[in-house]
Amino acid sequence: MTTQRKESHTTSKGQERAGAILAIARELLGTEGYAALSMRSVAQRLGSSLSTVQHYYPSxxxxxxxxxxxxxxxxxxxxxxxxxxxxxxxxxxxxxxxxxxxxxxxxxxxxxxxxxxxxxxxxxxxxxxxxxxxxxxxxxxxxxxxxxxxxxxxxxxxxxxxxxxxxxxxxxxxxxxxxxxxxxxxxxxxxxxxxxxxxxxxxx
CATH class of the missing domain: 1.10.357.10 (Tetracycline Repressor, domain 2)
Structure with missing residues (x-):
C-alpha cells in the first residue's frame, strides 16, 4: 500500500495551500479576533483536516x-x-x-x-x-x-x-x-x- 505524500511549501500546490490557509487566518483575525483564530477553525473554513493545516503551520x-x-x-x-x-x-x-x-x-x-x-x-x-x-x-x-x-x-x-x-x-x-x-x-x-x-x- 502506498501513502499519499503531502505537498510541501516549495511546490506550487503547496504554496497555494499555504497561501489559502493564511488568507483564512487573516480574515478570521481581522474580523472575529484572536479568540476565533484556532487551527481547527482555519481547517474547517479551508474544508480540510486539522493535520493538513498543522503540516504547514504547526501551531x-x-x-x-x-x-x-x-x-x-x-x-x-x-x-x-x-x-x-x-x-x-x-x-x-x-x-x-x-x-x-x-x-x-x-x-x-x-x-x-x-x-x-x-x-x-x-x-x-x-x-x-x-x-x-x-x-x-x-x-x-x-x-x-x-x-x-x-x-x-x-x-x-x-x-x-x-x-x-x-x-x-x-x-x-x-x-x-x-x-x-x-x-x-x-x-x-x-x-x-x-x-x-x-x-x-x-x-x-
Whole structure:
C-alpha cells in the first residue's frame, strides 16, 4: 500500500495551500479576533483536516508569525513598486504616495482589525509582544530608510526618531480612519491633513 505524500511549501500546490490557509487566518483575525483564530477553525473554513493545516503551520503562534511576515512582505513590495515607478516624481512625492497607500490600507476592516488584535495581544502575551515589536521595528526602519534617502543631510538619529513618530501616527490614525469605526462629519478631511502632518514630521 502506498501513502499519499503531502505537498510541501516549495511546490506550487503547496504554496497555494499555504497561501489559502493564511488568507483564512487573516480574515478570521481581522474580523472575529484572536479568540476565533484556532487551527481547527482555519481547517474547517479551508474544508480540510486539522493535520493538513498543522503540516504547514504547526501551531497558532507559527500561523500568526507567518501571517504578520506575509503582511509586511506585502507592504514592502508595495513600497518597492512605488520606488521603481518613481519616474519624474520627486522623492518627497513618492514618500507621500507611500504614506497615502498605508493610510488607505488601514481603512480596510481586515487590515485594521489585524493590527488592533496584535496590539491588544502584545499587552498580555510575551510572544505577541515580541512579534508586535518586530512589526513596529520593521515598519519604522523602512520609514527611516526612505527619509534618509530623500534627506541625506539628516543625522541617523533624526531619521530614526522621525521614522518612529510616523509609524506611531499611522497606527494611531486607525482609531479614526478604519471603516469599522464610527464616522464623524467634522473629521472628513482627517486623512488629507494627516498626510500633510506626516510629511512635516518627516522633512521639516
Amino acid at each position: 497558532r503562534e507559527a500561523l500568526l508569525e507567518a501571517l504578520l511576515n506575509q503582511t509586511f512582505d506585502g507592504y514592502q513590495a508595495a513600497v518597492d513598486e512605488r520606488l521603481l515607478q518613481q519616474g519624474d516624481k520627486s522623492g518627497m512625492a513618492v514618500f507621500q504616495s507611500i504614506i497615502d497607500y498605508f493610510l488607505d490600507d488601514l481603512r480596510d476592516q481586515i487590515s485594521s482589525g489585524l493590527f488592533f488584535e496584535i496590539a491588544a495581544l502584545a499587552n498580555r502575551h510575551p510572544y505577541a509582544s515580541d512579534m508586535f515589536d518586530g512589526m513596529l521595528t520593521r515598519a519604522r526602519r523602512t520609514t527611516r530608510n526612505l527619509i534618509r534617502d530623500i534627506a541625506p543631510h539628516m543625522t541617523p538619529a533624526q531619521c530614526e526618531i522621525r521614522g518612529a513618530l510616523i509609524v506611531s501616527q499611522i497606527i494611531g490614525l486607525m482609531i479614526f480612519l478604519s471603516d469599522t469605526r464610527p464616522k464623524h462629519e467634522e473629521l472628513a478631511e482627517l486623512q488629507q491633513e494627516a498626510t500633510a502632518a506626516i510629511m512635516r514630521i518627516a522633512f521639516n
